[in-house]
Amino acid sequence: MSVRRALFFAILTAGASAAPSTLRMQPFGTLPAGQPARLYTLENSRGIRADITDYGGIVVRLLVPDRNGVLDDVVLGFDSVEKYAAGSPYFGCVVGRVGNRIAGGKFSLDGKTYTLVTNNEPGGKPCHLHGGRVGFDKALWNVTPRPGPEPALVLRHLSPAGDEGYPGALTVEVTYMLTADDALRIDYSATTDAATPVNLTNHSYFNLRGEGRGDVLGHELTLRAARYTPVDAGLIPTGKIAPVAGTPLDFTAPHPIGARIGTSTEQLTFAGGYDHNFVLDSQGGTLALAATVHEPATGRVMTMWTTEPGVQFYTGNFLDGKLTGKRGAPYPFRGGFCLETQHYPDSPNQPAFPSTILRPGRTYRSTTLYSFSAK
Numbered sequence: 001m002s003v004r005r006a007l008f009f010a011i012l013t014a015g016a017s018a019a020p021s022t023l024r025m026q027p028f029g030t031l032p033a034g035q036p037a038r039l040y041t042l043e044n045s046r047g048i049r050a051d052i053t054d055y056g057g058i059v060v061r062l063l064v065p066d067r068n069g070v071l072d073d074v075v076l077g078f079d080s081v082e083k084y085a086a087g088s089p090y091f092g093c094v095v096g097r098v099g100n101r102i103a104g105g106k107f108s109l110d111g112k113t114y115t116l117v118t119n120n121e122p123g124g125k126p127c128h129l130h131g132g133r134v135g136f137d138k139a140l141w142n143v144t145p146r147p148g149p150e151p152a153l154v155l156r157h158l159s160p161a162g163d164e165g166y167p168g169a170l171t172v173e174v175t176y177m178l179t180a181d182d183a184l185r186i187d188y189s190a191t192t193d194a195a196t197p198v199n200l201t202n203h204s205y206f207n208l209r210g211e212g213r214g215d216v217l218g219h220e221l222t223l224r225a226a227r228y229t230p231v232d233a234g235l236i237p238t239g240k241i242a243p244v245a246g247t248p249l250d251f252t253a254p255h256p257i258g259a260r261i262g263t264s265t266e267q268l269t270f271a272g273g274y275d276h277n278f279v280l281d282s283q284g285g286t287l288a289l290a291a292t293v294h295e296p297a298t299g300r301v302m303t304m305w306t307t308e309p310g311v312q313f314y315t316g317n318f319l320d321g322k323l324t325g326k327r328g329a330p331y332p333f334r335g336g337f338c339l340e341t342q343h344y345p346d347s348p349n350q351p352a353f354p355s356t357i358l359r360p361g362r363t364y365r366s367t368t369l370y371s372f373s374a375k
Helices: 003-018 081-086 266-271
Strands: 022-030 036-043 049-053 059-065 071-073 106-109 112-115 142-146 152-159 170-178 183-192 220-223 275-279 288-294 300-306 310-314 338-342 364-374
Touching (some): 036 170, 300 338
Antiparallel strands (some): 049 059, 106 112, 300 364, 310 338
């Protein structure tokens, strides 16, 4: 064992013995270019566990208890880095410099037009999605473990100027922390040397029954969002902010995800289900409750808190049973849901939306917290 790896394991061992929590590392396979990937396990004193890999900053596993105290993995994903690299619908990753869509892959900033890599064509209209073809989900991040009572990983990545067409070199830091009160906390920060859009998020697919245990249509969702941003056939916001009242997008009171998902409305037809940005009542700036999800069969409850003004609710509309997960079960249509905290999609082209432009001398900061309980 090298001196560097021996020192790393000594740090982990010291941290684990000094607190009733653990932080471990193990190999997670090899990427096509030959780089080894690693899997880090965070576990708190109550047995809640998160497995995170340095490839894409992916949350690979998240084990939380049901009402009887039985742990199960509630995020979709694969059991090796090779499977992620071969093709993944962004399971669990930090997606890119701008997480959601940018119309036509173009925007203007300070009098100059920038052309990004386009990699998505909903409704036959090309756009830039999740940071492009080679987003942060395909980067091998630098990791610093932080053992202690609330174990954490600090992931760092440098996105150079011109990366997927973006201006400015962006230095990104993402910290995953498993808290003592059973929450996965994600803190994002970034700095740049030139003005650039930044809108970071995590793309975990959740199934509170357990990954690979059917669809999520029976999950009951509440969103603290009385408004949303309607989209066109290309899933680009029209620029309007509309009330959810009287529409199938009204989750201001608890509703099963599947109760109205098949309603023949323009918005659900465009997206093939739910794939919409909801305008949170809190409007960002402070950590506020944004969503609650209850799974009746297991009793599991997930509450999501964020400093962001919006959240993209997505219902796994492109899952089709062809991908097999960690327990060897296929992931069916709508076998997971995403709650991606964010500024609104296409913000660089929508002057009425909250700005996503980061400038030199400023620091981008964002926090999202997924908290788990059972009833």
